[in-house]
Amino acid sequence: MTAIDVSHSGLAAARAAFRTCRFTGLKVDIAAQRLIMANAVAAVVFLAVGGLMGLLVALTRWPAVHLLPSEWFYLVLTGHGANVLLFWIIFFEIAILYFASAVLLGSRIATPKIAWAAFVLMVAGAIMTNVAVFQGDSSVMFTSYPPMQASPHFYLGLIIFAVGALIGVGIFFATLVVAHGERTYEGSIPLVTFGALTAAIIAVFTLASGAIILVPTWLWSLGLVAEIDPLMYKVVWWGMGHSSQQINVAAHVSVWYAIGALTIGAKPLSEKVSRTAFLLYILFLQLASAHHLLADPGMSATWKIVNTSYLMYLAVLGSLIHGLTVPGALEAAQRRNGYTKGAFEWLRKAPWGNPAFSGMFLSLVMFGFIGGISGVVLGTEQLNLLMHNTIYVPGHFHGTVVAGTTLAFMAMTYYVLPLIFQRDVIWPKLARWQPYLFGMGAGGISLFMMGAGTLGVPRRHWDITLTDAMHPFDLPSGGFLMMGLNGLAAVIAAAGGILYILITVGTVLWGKRLDKGEAPLTFPLHKQAATVAEYGSHATVKLPGTIILVSVFFLSFVLYYFVNWKYLSEIWLLR
Amino acid sequence: MAISPPQNRLWWNEPIERVEIGWVVVAFLWGLFMFFFMIAWHFIGGQNLSTETYRITPAAYEQKVATFAEKYQVSEESGVPVVRPPVGEDVFILARLWEWWPLLELKKGQSYRIHLSSIDWQHGFSLQPVNINISVHPGYEQIITLTPTEAGDFGIACNEYCGIGHHMMTGRIRVVE
Ligand code: HEM
Numbered sequence: 001m002t003a004i005d006v007s008h009s010g011l012a013a014a015r016a017a018f019r020t021c022r023f024t025g026l027k028v029d030i031a032a033q034r035l036i037m038a039n040a041v042a043a044v045v046f047l048a049v050g051g052l053m054g055l056l057v058a059l060t061r062w063p064a065v066h067l068l069p070s071e072w073f074y075l076v077l078t079g080h081g082a083n084v085l086l087f088w089i090i091f092f093e094i095a096i097l098y099f100a101s102a103v104l105l106g107s108r109i110a111t112p113k114i115a116w117a118a119f120v121l122m123v124a125g126a127i128m129t130n131v132a133v134f135q136g137d138s139s140v141m142f143t144s145y146p147p148m149q150a151s152p153h154f155y156l157g158l159i160i161f162a163v164g165a166l167i168g169v170g171i172f173f174a175t176l177v178v179a180h181g182e183r184t185y186e187g188s189i190p191l192v193t194f195g196a197l198t199a200a201i202i203a204v205f206t207l208a209s210g211a212i213i214l215v216p217t218w219l220w221s222l223g224l225v226a227e228i229d230p231l232m233y234k235v236v237w238w239g240m241g242h243s244s245q246q247i248n249v250a251a252h253v254s255v256w257y258a259i260g261a262l263t264i265g266a267k268p269l270s271e272k273v274s275r276t277a278f279l280l281y282i283l284f285l286q287l288a289s290a291h292h293l294l295a296d297p298g299m300s301a302t303w304k305i306v307n308t309s310y311l312m313y314l315a316v317l318g319s320l321i322h323g324l325t326v327p328g329a330l331e332a333a334q335r336r337n338g339y340t341k342g343a344f345e346w347l348r349k350a351p352w353g354n355p356a357f358s359g360m361f362l363s364l365v366m367f368g369f370i371g372g373i374s375g376v377v378l379g380t381e382q383l384n385l386l387m388h389n390t391i392y393v394p395g396h397f398h399g400t401v402v403a404g405t406t407l408a409f410m411a412m413t414y415y416v417l418p419l420i421f422q423r424d425v426i427w428p429k430l431a432r433w434q435p436y437l438f439g440m441g442a443g444g445i446s447l448f449m450m451g452a453g454t455l456g457v458p459r460r461h462w463d464i465t466l467t468d469a470m471h472p473f474d475l476p477s478g479g480f481l482m483m484g485l486n487g488l489a490a491v492i493a494a495a496g497g498i499l500y501i502l503i504t505v506g507t508v509l510w511g512k513r514l515d516k517g518e519a520p521l522t523f524p525l526h527k528q529a530a531t532v533a534e535y536g537s538h539a540t541v542k543l544p545g546t547i548i549l550v551s552v553f554f555l556s557f558v559l560y561y562f563v564n565w566k567y568l569s570e571i572w573l574l575r
Numbered sequence: 576m577a578i579s580p581p582q583n584r585l586w587w588n589e590p591i592e593r594v595e596i597g598w599v600v601v602a603f604l605w606g607l608f609m610f611f612f613m614i615a616w617h618f619i620g621g622q623n624l625s626t627e628t629y630r631i632t633p634a635a636y637e638q639k640v641a642t643f644a645e646k647y648q649v650s651e652e653s654g655v656p657v658v659r660p661p662v663g664e665d666v667f668i669l670a671r672l673w674e675w676w677p678l679l680e681l682k683k684g685q686s687y688r689i690h691l692s693s694i695d696w697q698h699g700f701s702l703q704p705v706n707i708n709i710s711v712h713p714g715y716e717q718i719i720t721l722t723p724t725e726a727g728d729f730g731i732a733c734n735e736y737c738g739i740g741h742h743m744m745t746g747r748i749r750v751v752e
């Protein structure tokens with residue numbers, strides 16, 4: 001599968017084998033390439049399993065379909081959360097870390113054997129947790145709040161998975177050190193690697209919190225620890241659970257920059273601003289555990305306000321900055337490419353038929369408009385009362401982690417396949433449609449769940465008709481309508497997801513080999529994709545299109561924010 | 576290029592584009608505004624979640640709620656007491672698998688100190704269609720002062736997953752003029 005074009009080692013210490021990519025000129029370590037492939041394949045497998053479970057959940061919550069019986073619903077929902085949020089995303093992130101270190105820096109990967117051990121641990125842990133879920137006595141949701149208890153191997157699987165991931169992160173750091181020591185690159189690390197570094201640093205904090213809380217919980221499930229305080233559990237668990245979402249953000253923002261560079265030759269407007277924005281993530285996101293405790297007893301209002309806002313919204317500021325610098329970099333690049341008419345020729349004439357580009361752009365827009373705005377509103381101390389634990393919450397995070405992260409990773413796959421697997425993407429016509437299909441579905445489920453939650457529909461709930469309840473009452477009919485529309489959107493998202501899996505697996509197995517001959521890419525790279533060019537926006541400092549887009553975004557944000565305060569001011573008085 | 580090292584090694588000395596600076600300032604100020612607005616709402620707003628919380632054992636809480644229900648019970652519905660506490664009296668709601676107990680009757684426009692705690696797992700107090708949502712933990716007794724502003728029947732659902740009967744867990748507050 002891998003051809004070794006150039007086989008040499010920079011230093012005697014490194015007996016690594018390299019090839020030179022004929023599309024980008026990058027020097028690729030074969031050991032790193034294999035590890036990236038393994039992690040990417042595992043990611044896609046867990047996405048397939050978890051995504052299918054998502055469809056089953058959505059079809060059950062579609063009142064007219066109500067597919068699964070209640071026990072199965074809660075079981076499958078637990079499996080859905082674990083497989084997609086943890087296993088799919090983290091396997092893919094490990095692949096990104098190896099890519100951003102070894103490949104982008106043209107270095108050998110540090111200690112490939114240990115990296116394989118990490119991979120094996122992650123696979124073993126993920127399988128163990130899945131086994132526990134399917135045995136049926138661990139339907140505790142992936143958050144597993146005590147005193148509700150799962151089987152010991154449910155927690156043990158998660159712990160083993162986290163240890164594996166932590167080792168993978170360690171390999172990333174070690175590879176940076178190797179690259180630096182062996183001088184495989186000049187000057188500073190690329191922006192994308194810098195973003196990945198941000199993600200990795202956050203990951204250390206996150207995985208440590210995970211261990212701190214899951215190890216005692218596991219011992220508790222074995223009967224060795226008498227009690228786990230439910231409030232303390234939530235504080236520490238979300239130190240992992242929420243911060244790990246910032247890993248996703250750092251990773252997918254890096255992916256946006258990378259795809260911008262690969263498809264249209266985009267460069268950061270200024271390295272300084274983009275890097276500072278990443279830095280803000282590291283400095284301030286540890287605080288975000290509070291997002292999940294705003295409606296809980298026991299914390300002071302001061303603690304809630306300071307923490308939920310990441311100390312005055314400084315981590316949000318990071319994302320807002322990327323919200324301008326990413327489209328700004330795209331616009332500047334397109335204007336350099338000759339699309340200079342009006343405010344939006346650069347956008348109209350963008351490579352919309354290239355699934356990497358379209359997926360990236362949809363991810364950028366939906367992450368900002370849907371996931372981002374709803375996240376800040378949901379994380380506002382008092383506004384949280386209106387939506388806490390309603391299905392608005394899954395609505396919000398399908399906007400971040402599905403329409404944002406997952407779609408960005410899917411888009412990236414269209415370059416991982418040719419550049420790392422060295423297979424040309426098959427079924428280009430279908431591939432062209434895939435991001436639109438999945439994006440539409442993912443945006444749909446996010447918005448409809450948010451709508452239903454605004455009308456009071458609870459999350460993780462099998463029967464909103466409440467017919468079997470002791471004191472039945474009616475939830476608003478609008479909520480039922482929204483859950484029906486959510487079911488429809490879920491079918492569209494699932495279609496897009498299945499298409500993604502088929503294209504990916506098909507390409508890996510049957511795609512035209514690119515390591516032999518001179519065949520061009522179906523979805524070409526920009527001619528400057530990897531050549532070093534002047535950084536920054538040169539003369540193209542006028543970015544009218546970006547300014548308009550960002551203004552529309554900002555106005556929507558402010559408007560939606562105040563609409564929710566208005567809504568809050570109309571409910572019962574509470575103090 | 577974002578995937579290759581910055582060409583200018585001294586990238587931290589580059590000038591920053593005007594639009595970037597402008598947006599950073601706007602975004603920063605907006606963050607500050609949102610931060611201070613949360614604080615301000617504690618003074619100008621009528622909806623702030625109290626943080627008054629005490630530790631309590633489930634058994635002790637169960638006892639308190641039972642005493643309260645017995646004292647002010649006015650009738651019974653499907654075996655569950657309907658309780659009408661006098662205005663100003665402390666009101667107790669108990670969460671357990673799988674009900675909110677007991678049923679309550681409150682007066683519109685009057686304030687009540689409502690105590691919330693669970694005697695088993697975590698539950699989610701979700702008052703509908705008002706849409707007030709509060710987490711309820713075992714071992715912690717939270718007290719909120721609630722003033723109903725409309726009359727009618729209001730359901731309480733559970734929106735924290737609490738096992739196989741989660742979707743059957745309900746309760747009710749009736750508000751009378
Ligand atoms: C075909 C695509 C998908 C569909 C149709 C879908 C649908 C749903 C639905 C309907 C829920 C249940 C909400 C509830 O009852 O509380 C849910 C929960 C969830 N989804 Fe998805 N989803 C999809 C993909 C994803 C992906 C890719 C991720 C992560 C990257 C994800 C992460 C989650 C998480 C973490 C939960 C919460 C589980 C819990 O409450 O314990 N979903 N999803």
Ligand SMILES: [Cu+2]
Nearest residue numbers: 698733737744
């Ligand atoms: Cu409950």
Ligand SMILES: [Cu+2]
Nearest residue numbers: 733735737741
């Ligand atoms: Cu419940």
